[in-house]
Amino acid sequence: MKNKLIAPSVLSADFGNLQRDIEMINNSEADWFHVDVMDGRFVPNISFGFPVLKAIKKHAKKFIDVHLMIVEPEKYVEEFVKEGADLVTVHYEACTHLHRVIHQIKDLGAKAGVVLNPATPVSLLEDIIADVDLVLLMSVNPGFGGQKFIENTYKKIHQTKALIEKYNSNALIEIDGGVNQHNAAKLFEAGADVLVAGNAVFSAENPATMIEELKK
Secondary structure, three states, rough: OOEEEEEEEEEHHOOHHHHHHHHHHHHHHOOOOEEEEEOOOOOOOOOOOOHHHHHHHHHHHOOEEEEEOOOOHHHHHHHHHOOOOOEEEHHHOOOOOOOHHHHHHHHHHOEEEEEOOOOOOOOOOOOOOOOOEEEEOOOOOOOOOOOOOOHHHHHHHOOOOHHHOOOOOOOOEEOOOOOOOOHHHHHHHHOOOOEEEEEHHHOOOHHHHHHHHHHO
């Protein structure tokens, strides 16, 4: 069955009312929590780390998808899994030994994913596609919320889908950046399984209704 999963990005939540926003996601039709971790080195922004993930985990009743936009992720994945990550995604561009990091995450009992920046070709995943549980395609340049969606993403979804089929991989395809009610249906039709939505959800008048709309 085709997946149509919505993963609201906690980065766009109101951190003064984080528990309230977590409860909203718990009670909505959202499927996952998407947690963006930025280190100010791999991307030009700093978000949050273990204490915030721990706070999210305490109240979250759904799957936690942690996206590491950090250098040397292998140093930190164990702690992220310990603090509640069900899935950890690492950037192809940040891992010198990607195969090792993917299996490190899996050995810790979590699902493992790989992320590609907009200018990184899908063909580079040929030797790792069978090992990963998810491929996250960035549809904006990582580091900041609220950016404009990059249209080339549709082509990359088709290429990723072809690679998954070629190697009989079970990987899901996730899209992150500029996702909204105007492109969600088209992204699902192109072959995406999971859509990350931050700004679209949390700037909506009724976030839970927006999640419902994206899912439809």
